[in-house]
Amino acid sequence: MKEPYILSIDQSTQGTKCLLFDCRGSLLHRTDAAHQQIVSPEGWISHNMEEIYRNLISCIRKLVTESGIDKDAVRCIGISNQRETTVAWNRETGKPICSAIVWQCSRSRSVCERIASGGHAALIQERTGLPLSPYFPASKMAWILEHNEEAKMLAAQKKLYLGTVDSWLIYRMTNNTCFRTDYSNASRTQLFNIRTQTYDKDLCSIFGVESSMLPKICDSDSLFGMTDLGGFFNHPIPIHSVLGDSQSALFGQGCLEPGMIKATYGTGSSVVINIGSDPKFSSQGIATSVAWRFKGRTQYIMEGNINYTGAVLTWLTELGLLSSAAESSELARQSNPEDSTYLVPAFTGLGAPYWDSDAKALFSGMSRKTGRAELVRAGLECIAFQIRDVLDCIKKETDLSIRNLFVDGGPTQNEYLMQFQSDLMNAAVQVPNTQELSGIGAAYMSGIAVGIYDESIFHVIHRTSYHPQMSPSLREKKYEGWQNAIKVVLEKQ
Template sequence: MEKRYIVSIDQSTQGTKAMLFDEQGKCIANEVVAHRQIIDRRGYIEHDGMEIAKNVHLAVRAILEKSGVDRSRIVAMGLANQRESVIIWDRVTGRPVYNSIVWQCNRAKDICDRLADVADYIQSTTGLRLSPFFSGPKIAWVLENVPGVRQKAEQGRLCCGTMDSWVIYNLTKGSSHKTDYSNASRMMLMNIRTGTWDDGVCSLLGIPKSMLPEICDSDASFGFTDMDGLFEKPIPIRCAIGDSHASLFGQGCYEKGMCMTGYGTGSCVMMNLGDTPIISKHGVLTSIAWKIDGHVRYIFDGVINYSGAVITWICKDLGLVSSPQETCSLAEQANKEDRTYLVPAFSGIGAPHWKNESNAMFYGMSRLTGKAELVKACLESIAYQVSDVVSAMSLDAQVAIPFMKAAGGPVKNRYLMQFQSDILNCPVHVPDHEEMTCFGVAMIVGQALGLYDDRTREALDIYHEYQPTMSSEGRNRCIEGWNRALRCVLEN
């Protein structure tokens, strides 16, 4: 029997990645195509939707050329995407009416402030805290601020969605306007219990439901694509899912209580809640992990705005290091007694503290604090933020996590992973698979087609384990210092 292959796409904040997986779930080719980060003086963060649509094609074409496989043996594709980033387009022309507004962008703060009196209603309905971080307020901002858009929306002429919807719409030449439950649950427009767009919340934000995509299972058929002739016959798109959710699936976190952190531009901490949602009282969010084979799994979800982006900042903006790889050795050389902290609130602070107007700050520097100590503080800031989210989840779920699964580019940094284990006081498992998002997508597609089963993932479940080595006294001292720094930011 001839081999069969799956194309997996991860449309992320920094670029679009395509990977090709074989019947054993092994990646045989990959490609990343970066896109522009459009940031103006107000701190508004955007992406060019047309550029991203083009880059999906470039990335897929590249992996096919690299692998040299017979294209007729590619049986399906699936995709994951940066969550919350949202785009609105004209269903007549197929072109965006405005750039994609990126998840980090805080521009819809005033819209959220107007709705402060109904914040509890919004969270109890959607599982999400009222915040400009989510897609709904971003859509409302475009409707209110871009000339002519409100009129077109009321005429039923506009579509909107997270980046999965936009990519699928383009791949299917406009025949499919769909999203999955994981992405829909991050828009702050969906009723977390019914899995439908909520009339009340949409009305509060002034968003016509006609703009919104059809909500489908994560392993549904999202349409067919020949990628503008790249394939002789159209292939099915058999997965759409939020990027961190795909990673959670790829890590095998199928059972209640299992926990994972996806380290990317920001970090996303997730805890599987099983088949029953819990509304948090400690600042984390309730979302849908996925709906696969008709079964819904809920999660606690805590998003950290700046993690990998902190490493990018110290490389490209501060110039402390010339590459991310240098940060590990520099942090290891730093004075262990230095008590400098970075609170990276460059666009406010997300879970579990939620203060949009906060500003970033270095805290606790001495005359002896140098480049190595600043780099050390930057890496440690990522781990402290993850620890804050995990503590909040544990309080709500009344469980202590036995270990943390980790995924994403920053997990290659051994200083960060060891410090994360120390601060959490539990093992951290770093998989040999570097790209768990694309792997998770491939697993979902492969299982939907009968190409993979649980044994496929289990055979590839190889990881390095970091064990905590820090004393309780040292851990408590570190956390107390972080909390002092955090209070200075939150109270100012």
């Protein structure tokens, strides 16, 4: 019998990653392709979904060919995806009717303002666990329906589908036959009632979205459909897991028990704690969502989302302050330790726990001697400060004493950032020996679903630990400076 392999698709904000795993849970090979970040003069951020699908097909073909495996040995596929990015398409053709609205994009702010002025914000948060914000798909869907003529026409003809990236990928991969999503993605739409675990009729009405336009919600380890990837595979392969990227990273870290917490450092960041089988709700700007529905059991998370973390390093590179993100760690070490520069990266507003879509980015605390190294250090440190903001809120909500933070994502390879994060939290930071936790989570869940793995698979991952070295007085001095910088940004609105 052929050794079975698992294919994982990690469709992130910056690009498509395809990963191949063996029956022991080891990552054998990876291919990836970046897609264009479309930024309009208004600052709206979009993605071309046709480009993304072409990249997906190309990456999978390249992955299987370069690895040298027998493609007939691929047993199942898992999908991890950027969550709140919103796609609208023609149900008959599968073709998008416009570019996807990326989660970072706040063009639907006016929709949220109108709904808030109608007195609905409290109801929305109570039922969804999410603060009313243009970050989430519901207002993006409403914006499309209000501003896109083709969307209006297709909606009238009952031919419009609306969904997140996972549901569109599934639809295309299954030859326009399976219109499905999982509980983790559905819970981020702001149309999902977290108590009843269904789309909420009242919320759909508030946003003007008919439930018939939305995908069927399935368990995260369900069979979502079969794909031969446009004839590449000789027989159809089951898509047997779908998870939003943050939940997938939590699963990949093995954070299956209540109280376990992780942070994903990507374009933005997500700080997530597993809170078990009973949802808890925040008064501190922290969202409550579904972690996953796995083996017939729903688990919940509390989560803080940050708009700009890893993307700050991209911005610094675009400015010419860095030749690549990799040099930021050494440059930060060379900076003047007495410099008090802070960067608040509110390029598209502030996410948790502030949720201020009007906030603007700001450098503060500079002196005449502030230079390149100090600006880069401020860019790195703002990532850790934002993570602490969210962790402090989570501690207040859960009375949790955080001893370990499990982390993942490309910026976790930055030694300066990881040490500063540990110092700022006064807790250990656990960095895995792989950056691919979102892809791993989808692969492991799919592998468990088809019986290749069991839950002992999580012990495959090894970690490097960072422990706090900063004095308590310096820690609080630095954090107080950050809080003052945040106040300046919020008070200028």
